[in-house]
Amino acid sequence: MEVFEVIAKRHSYRGPYLDRNIPREDLRLIVQAGIQAPSGTNAQTTEFVIVDDAELVAQIAALHPTNTAMRQAKAYIACLIDLRPEAVYEGYSFQVEDCAAAAENMLLAITALGYATVWVDGWLRIKSNGKKIGEMLGIPQNKLVRIILPLGVPAEHWAQREKKQFEQRAWYNRYQTG
């Protein structure tokens, strides 16, 4: 699918999924898109655990009370960063940005392949949800599940939420006047 079309179609999906498993070939293509994202000083800090084992999928699904996509996912992609990210440039770490760029590439890949997902992030930080998932996946103490993406073939048609107009968010040469 053409890249501008994918960018326009990409949307957060919190609805039900069809009862169809996702082939590992597709899971790999999606994560490969994440691997190819840029990272600060090319440090490639984001790691991925792809969850497609039925028992593990059910355990993660049971954690989320309201998000239908999280509850019905056929697979998940957990994106890991370091709990205490190492500085790679002038005392700064870019692991949060690295992870976000990888997630965005994967959202586009997911859209292009006909799946739907939602970027789940803040929810991992409350009620130890991220910690619980990390334990299920055997991640070491120094790693953190920063983002998780539920995956499936959408059973409903959703669309990108309305965005503010270009003129409300972008200007030429001078803030809010150009």
Add this chain to the structure above:
Amino acid sequence: MEVFEVIAKRHSYRGPYLDRNIPREDLRLIVQAGIQAPSGTNAQTTEFVIVDDAELVAQIAALHPTNTAMRQAKAYIACLIDLRPEAVYEGYSFQVEDCAAAAENMLLAITALGYATVWVDGWLRIKSNGKKIGEMLGIPQNKLVRIILPLGVPAEHWAQREKKQFEQRAWYNRYQTG
């Protein structure tokens, strides 16, 4: 261009640019891709200042001592977030992630349109570079230039830097063993 091809072609470019200006039509398409990126609770926190005024371009170019793309850019896209981001979910803000997702969409749009860029981030945080650029663009005290992208038609062929293999960064169901 097909999305997986764009993801594979996208690369950081720090080389020289051809002496060709970038039409505003293309600048708008690129920033529109950023606007269409996801953001935590759809708060759409990232704002953009597109710099194509020759005098301003020269002022920004003069700040970077070594990066040829930054020194020869025909235009820049400055991505702004709040200096003290507001919480939008359970006490958390996602402005850094929002800005990174917008940047990644723009990198892909830039690649698809035949331009080249590099995600400049840490450099803005040293020697008040971001603050100086913010002042040139008239951004308010409560905003921050978080990322800047230099833009131009590349004069050299560069490629994506080598990435670790899938097996070194991704596993199925269990960290480093699946």
